[in-house]
Amino acid sequence: VFDTLMIGGGPAGAAAAIYAARKGIRTGVAAERFGGQVLDTMAIENLISVPHTEGPKLAAALEEHVKEYEVDIMNLQRAVALVPAAEAGGEHEVQFASGASLKARTLVLATGARWREIGVPGEAEYRNKGVAYCPHCDGPLFKGKRVAVIGGGNSGVEAAIDLAGLVAEVTLIEFMDELRADAVLQKKLASLPNVEIIKGARTTEVNGDGKRVNGLTYEERASGEIRKVALEGVFVQIGLVPNTEWLKDSPIELSPHGEIITNERGMTSVPGIFAAGDVTTVPYKQIVIALGEGSRAALGAFDHLIRS
Numbered sequence: 625v626f627d628t629l630m631i632g633g634g635p636a637g638a639a640a641a642i643y644a645a646r647k648g649i650r651t652g653v654a655a656e657r658f659g660g661q662v663l664d665t666m667a668i669e670n671l672i673s674v675p676h677t678e679g680p681k682l683a684a685a686l687e688e689h690v691k692e693y694e695v696d697i698m699n700l701q702r703a704v705a706l707v708p709a710a711e712a713g714g715e716h717e718v719q720f721a722s723g724a725s726l727k728a729r730t731l732v733l734a735t736g737a738r739w740r741e742i743g744v745p746g747e748a749e750y751r752n753k754g755v756a757y758c759p760h761c762d763g764p765l766f767k768g769k770r771v772a773v774i775g776g777g778n779s780g781v782e783a784a785i786d787l788a789g790l791v792a793e794v795t796l797i798e799f800m801d802e803l804r805a806d807a808v809l810q811k812k813l814a815s816l817p818n819v820e821i822i823k824g825a826r827t828t829e830v831n832g833d834g835k836r837v838n839g840l841t842y843e844e845r846a847s848g849e850i851r852k853v854a855l856e857g858v859f860v861q862i863g864l865v866p867n868t869e870w871l872k873d874s875p876i877e878l879s880p881h882g883e884i885i886t887n888e889r890g891m892t893s894v895p896g897i898f899a900a901g902d903v904t905t906v907p908y909k910q911i912v913i914a915l916g917e918g919s920r921a922a923l924g925a926f927d928h929l930i931r932s
């Protein structure tokens with residue numbers, strides 16, 4: 625039985641493991657893929673005090689740091705169900721796809737999130753070669769260039785406004801005939817001179833020269849006409865999906881978007897079960913935020929243990 629078990633081995637789970645282990649309590653990390661989203665990232669330039677690193681390098685560094693401590697790392701373990709303790713102070717159980725199950729007095733749920741993809745030819749091929757998902761992360765790489773933002777909800781319109789201040793031209797592409805973003809954001813967007821808004825457009829392909837993105841093809845839905853935009857970057861902003869499907873039958877309270885709701889100490893609606901990082905309602909999903917949130921959740925879990 626663990627004192628604290630992290631589910632997820634991204635920045636949040638890794639930070640939580642280190643903070644917990646440093647308290648001398650029995651600590652474990654079970655993750656489907658240790659490293660998390662960081663493994664899919666190329667350049668990382670906003671992890672404060674590390675001017676430049678690469679995803680796989682950072683993932684290896686996270687693991688190395690966790691391994692400095694007595695932490696049981698169980699990689700390639702996908703959680704499929706959570707059974708909370710029947711009574712206060714009891715043990716929570718997590719069941720895995722492998723058939724294994726683990727028990728712990730406190731849990732830190734840190735299963736992260738994934739960007740929704742458009743699923744067109746070229747998107748996967750040019751990922752990190754012009755196709756991006758995070759304007760805070762990759763916006764500066766497109767300074768002075770032309771980019772498209774796909775998606776006219778709040779995140780797409782915010783991204784377009786943000787990028788318009790950095791890049792030469794932004795083309796916002798929305799599938800529906802109207803943008804869905806808040807009116808105040810739409811108004812701001814419309815006021816920017818270097819933004820073009822294309823509505824009623826279905827993106828059909830991300831084009832490239834084999835090395836990098838050089839354009840985007842879309843179908844004008846009303847006319848069925850195919851059009852092409854020349855550009856250097858495509859930001860896909862059609863949603864970030866929290867990895868909480870496995871919690872559906874649990875009593876953990878989720879937001880309408882499926883994100884885990886926590887209090888100021890990172891505790892969920894179930895006492896002794898904490899959560900951190902992209903899987904929660906925390907705004908601005910970033911590595912540095914996930915690291916801080918994971919640390920907070922582990923301290924919250926420790927606090928809970930010494931009081932129960």
Ligand code: FAD
Nearest residue numbers: 632633634635636656657660661703735736761901902911
């Ligand atoms: P994640 O990194 O998503 O980790 C989740 C962990 O949980 C993984 O180990 C995963 O395998 C595991 N998991 C998921 N489901 C289960 C399950 N059912 N059972 C067990 N384990 C499970 N942020 C920045 O700050 N700077 C950047 O430059 C940057 N660039 C990015 C580029 C890309 C392409 C992407 C996708 C993201 C980028 N981000 C960047 C965002 C950053 O990666 C995330 O904010 C951060 O990784 C969140 O950490 P996390 O630990 O909460 O979740």
